[in-house]
Amino acid sequence: MSERPVTPLLDQVHFPADIRKLQKSELPQLADELRAEMISAVSTSGGHLGSGLGVVELTIAIHYVFDTPNDKLIWDVGHQCYPHKIITGRRDRIRTIRQGGGLSGFTKRAESEYDPFGAAHSSTSISAALGFAISNKLAHKPGRAIAVIGDGAMSAGMAYEAMNNAHEAGNRLIVILNDNDMSIAPPVGSLRNSLARLVSSRKYLAPRRLAQKLARAMPGPLHRAARKMEEYTRGWVTGGTLFEELGFYYVGPVDGHNVEALVEILENVRDAEEGPILVHAVTKKGKGYGPAENAADKYHGVVKFDIVSGKQDKGPGGGPPAYTSVFADALKAEMARDEKVVAITAAMPSGTGLDKVEAAFPDRTFDVGIAEQHAVTFAAGLAAQGHRPFCAIYSTFLQRAYDQVVHDVAIQNLPVRFALDRAGLVGADGCTHAGSFDLAYLCTLPNFVVMAAANEAELVNMVHTMALHDSGPIAVRYPRGNGRGVPLPVTPQALEIGKGRIAREGKTVAILSLGTRLEEAEKAADMLEAKGLSTTVADMRFAKPLDEELIRKLLTTHEVAVTIEEAAIGGFGAHVLTLASDDGLIDAGLKLRTLRLPDSFQDQDSPQRQYDEAGLNAPHIVETVLKALRRNDIDADAGAIA
Template sequence: MDTLTTPPDIRNLSLDDLTRLADEVRQEMIQAVSTTGGHLGAGLGVVELTVALHHVFETPDDRLVWDVGHQCYPHKILTGRRDRIQTLRQPGGLSGFTLRTESPYDPFGAGHSSTSISAALGMAVARDLGEQTRHVVAVIGDGSMSAGMAYEAMNNAGAQNTRLTVILNDNDMSIAPPVGAMSNYLSRLLSSKPWVSIRNVAKDLVAHLPRPVERAARQVDEFARGLVTGGTLFEELGFYYVGPVDGHRLDQLVPVLRNVRETTQEGPVLVHVVTKKGCGYEPAEVAPDKYHGVGRFNVVTGALHKPVPQAPNYTGVFAKGLIAEAEHDDRVVGITAAMPAGTGIDAFGVRFPERCFDVGIAEQHAVTFAAGLASEGYKPFVAIYSSFMQRAYDQVVHDVALQNLPVRLCMDRAGYVGADGATHHGSFDLAFLLCLPNLVYMAPADEGEMMHMIATMAACDDRTTALRYPRGEGEGVDLPERGTPLPIGQGRVVREGRAVALLSLGTRLHPCLRAAEALGQRGLSPTVADARFAKPLDMALVRRLATEHEALVIVEEGSRGGFGAHVLQALAEEGLLDNGLKVRSLAMPDRFVEHGKPEQQEADAGYDADGITATVLALLADETGAGAGAGVGTVIGDAAGHPPRA
């Protein structure tokens, strides 16, 4: 690798040199991820494929589109970014996904799945309209093939008959083991009893033949399997099927890809490449789900560096709360979209396997599936990352909210998520859900509140409910065995004061309390309130804060147009802005925020404790606090009598 800089440098290498290069890329990637953390298993599985693609195709003029993007680390090493690979997912460093602004070798950015074929088809049509000759290649994993968008694109590509190459990376696993009929299609067909019986008879026969004949028979077996699989689904969609090909043998990959590149075949081609997730690094091969996304680890032993938790994480608390409700109500079911471990649904599934459903990478289906369950009297909890819920928005509107079905939408990773960056920040759920009529929307200030809110959702049978909660650890408060339902639409004052009020939603409460302490040292006495419910809004609380204080600061961890806008509209409609009330709303900035440390992202947004303090001082235009109220405010306990922790 020391003699190579970009893909043109590898195009004249021999197969032996390409194999050596693949080994070096694999070791470089392992070393880098062991230091920075990131997605490991997926990238290790496509090292040889990445080398072969850049060897055969004239990238970046030929377009190479990676689905999801979490398997693109070898691609980054080979495309002029090796010297920065140790900055992966670090502030100011390389993104963990493909990013158009990072390199001309990244023609399309992706952090969510199943977009590659659609984007590549668009590029191919643009090429044809411009009378150009470049090749367009999409690399999609078998897990991403469980999403309907991939089949929509393939159906369109087949009908369009546009020259396009799709590489199906069949590693038998996306993040968790793939689920669904389409994801298991090839494995099921090739393991069917008739096919296996025929193969077993053939094996018995060839075992008595000379070794060259036996090798030829094995090749015939692989060819026959390709005929069986390729002659059905993919060719019915209009694709010319090639494969299966061993994705770790460059002597197979390179000739096949070269043939595909040079073929005069019209229309789209699908190359079925079989790979092993985590290939070349034993710990990742043995536990591919565990090593899908990792923190720092010991390269020699594979031991993951796990900081000692100071408090339960919100995902674990969600699982605990959901299990507690399911133990008391056999109508409670859990649903996720290919993220059982990431959402805590895996723990629920261990306890209640018959009531746990992983529908694959299919958020739209997950929501409407839940709507069907709710229409029959069940209590579905749909656990999906906030950023992934964006893909199911029409289903939330049309299939759930419009029919007033009691589906429980549980959005993990709300707010900034750090190293995963803009594609995974939970930025927009408040803005796109608060506009829906008759919705109940909650956000817990800590893990104890979260238990109560899960119980509130379970008890609410007459409308749609939603819950957002962040990634990471809670505040260390005591957890009840089971939550107690809260009065819907009722917030709480946790610190009494005067002059200025801080109205927080969700986990911004604790920075608000720290800011109140800092302001108290300046002679100010802020009131701090926890909205608890973004909708329905506690108007009695809002009126009190607006009429008893000269200034109001609203704090949320979401995009503009969310909770703050909701409160401001309510204030305007009630005429509460007419008496000179000073109001500021703190939210995420109106831009996409790239990867970094969550605490720095929060500071840059201005809604950490220091930012809230500065906002209050500027709003009151009195740096000393003189004349703005005196004395330190009192702290009021929560509904269970526990004082909040500043």
Template structure:
């Protein structure tokens, strides 16, 4: 373990008020020490890396100038908030980040008073900051709300919706646009910094107001000419015309790593009596660590790594292919024979596997930016013209486009294909990224087909099924991580819509699994068989339409029927129960129906295994449900534990 770097200045800081007692001349050393401390801590734990390194100086300047937490500092998404956590009383807990019982990888209201708003999805900061700024204005308080948003997050329409409404905040709202996709040459940066100091100063505001007063007394033609001249000049120098049209006073761009530039500009902004202000700050993602800056996407989020070489610590050899890679591989194969297949992603080409597809079909690949709503309706437009759009989106992000799924796709019965990655619990990213709700919100829609892959071979079949299905929208979900290690078929065939499969047959207990818990269901069956309980395991494959014939057979020929899913209340189990009750199948029977699903709460980050155990969705817990339903409670003895330990998934 590499020694922690020495940080004599940072050691004097626990809270931002400690930072504010320092002199401006100390800030460079503080920033350097924050950066080295962050590099060291993330090397030990893994986590979000490049974005935080890029905003170290910005973080120091904001906490130095503004009176946080009374002034509300909102970090969009929170990927870049590690330096903020270090400076706000959480430095000694950084080694617990993204772990069970530890710090969240994002900002979180219940974690600190310095986190006024929590988020794991992007582009929410300006809306939240606007709400806080208006509240301050209504209460007659002077406090500001400062929203820090990246240039990538600014691609989302929600950011502009908020900015269009921002005039209502008066001078309480400050937006800091953290632009890490451009650079400023030293000479240009110096000129820009000088102009920014002038433009953000109160004296300039006064001169500008005098100019407006004078032009108001001129004739209409001269007044318009003067207005356009000023707008054109400012637009040429600062690029701020768009933001000014939205009602913001624009300042920038300025070097986000030069504290001599940042501090005076933020002081002027803090003391401004004008309306909402946007400060355009240019930063370098991964600043201060060669591997973070040279490989920005790779070092966005990292595993534990060597501080000197940048080499990330590798786990053991993979036991099975990753679900995401399996999806991409099969989609590529299908696209070779079908030129109507296109792939769409919303700023996650690597995470969804669409980047692999793009290598083969660049003209049929579309990254629309952080714009899930647009992605879905864009896909709908393609479907109208006979194309086969595969919209690859994480389950948690598809939530952002639900109205478009309903209104633009489902009501019109358009054959848009939804490839839903990260289904179920995702581990270190916690509740904001959990894929808990997609089955519930999709299966509620008429004419929507909803599939869930129980293993990697079936994921291939589901891709094939989606390609061939043209009767309306179809979705298939799959978890993060490795498959079960099943054999891949030589030839991939499409599934019959609404038909499941029986993997092992019994006559006492039936386990009906949907999705990624299939391996645990098979392990549970092994343990139940070892206790003399003949057990059937069926893979539903479809949450909608249900395989009603399979459900009838399981209900008629077993004492216990357990549904298992990695989704929320109202999902697959609810649909099964609704069918059984509605069809009268439970009338006059002794069938014991048990529904196993995610608990009705938001689970904090932990390892996936620990999260599933806390959720009650492991093999021992499936066994426990079966035994309790049968009036038996003998799982805890050593024989049962050994049975479970030896249980192996067979698919």
């Protein structure tokens, strides 16, 4: 475990009110100590590192200037909120972050009054802050709302939809653009800070308001010309014309690591009558920690690491490949075989493996930014022109584009291929990133084919099946983490649509498994066989269309049948129940049970404990079977088999 840093100033800070007792000249030291504490904490727990290091000074300045929690601070994509958590009463728990029973890796309303709005998906902060600001306005309360949005999140249309509506909030709304990739304007040191201080100061704002009053008194054409001259002159110098057109008063760019300058600028902004205001702060991801500065992508999210060397403790190597890597290699092989195959992701090239695909096929790989809606409809357009698009998006993020999946893909029956990474439970990232709902929201759609890979070899075959499927939309879901270690096919095989397979055959119990719970189903079969219950295990492969012939056979030739899937209610098991009901099998006394994720949002924990909580491990399958058969050899206390 890393030795904790010496932090005499930070030790005095328990809540933001304590920061406000400090002199401005002490804030740089506080920033250094806060950064050291964050590095030390994440080195022992793992978690998001680079984003938080980049906003240390910004975090301090905001809490120093604004009256949080009365003024509402809303972080966009809360993985940058670790410094915020440390100085808002949670320092004693920061080393529990992303662990079972510990702090969430994102902002969470139930955790602290300083987290007024939870955020783990991108580009929601301005909309939420606008809601807080308007609420205060309607209730005649003085509080302001401050949204901190990263430059990546500005690639999503939702941010601009909110900004287009933000004028209603007036000066109660302040948006801080955390530009950590110099995507809008490069920083040029003190000149930029001087300019930001100037345009946010009373010396500038007072004559500006006077000029505006004079302009309003002019005839219409002169008034409009005078107004545009002022805006475009300042926009030409500062780069803020886009935001001005959306109704914001633009301040910046400002050095996001000069905490004293930030305080001065934010004080000017706080006291200004202009509004809403956007402050453009240029920061460096990983600031203050060399390895994170030099490799921002590798230190965005980390496991435990050695502070001195920066080496991450990734455990023993040489194990089975990750599903993401298997998908990427399989897709590259399909792109090599067929020039019509293209790949699309929404700001997650490394997370989905498309960074490897892009290296091999740069002209046919597209990262559209944090814009899942656009990604889906873009893929639909490509499909309509005869290309074969693979849209690789985390299951949880595809939720953001459901309308496009329905209207632009399914209704038009376009052959878009959806690769749903991180399907099922995701451990430390918790409920906000779990891929719980894709089976429910895709299997209800006509024209869709929905597959789930039981292992990495099946995934290779399913990617090949998708590439050849031109008769409508098709999706494959696969989990986070590594495969089972099964050999990968040298030549992939196209699967027959809607057909499962028997993994092992028995007579009394049938386990119908969809996806990677197959291994647990086989363990359960061994346990049941030991109790004298002959067990069939089927790898169903397809959630839609169902293998109705196989399902009917299994349901009518076994005493009890159990479905299992790593997804919420409404997916595979629900469709099997519907089939059994439609066929009248329920009336015939069929013992059919469904195992699925619970009807709740599961907090972060280790995968094993999450599966135990969900009831999706082998002992839970066995217990379900024995209860259905009214067998009494169940250890109720242990939840396992006696």
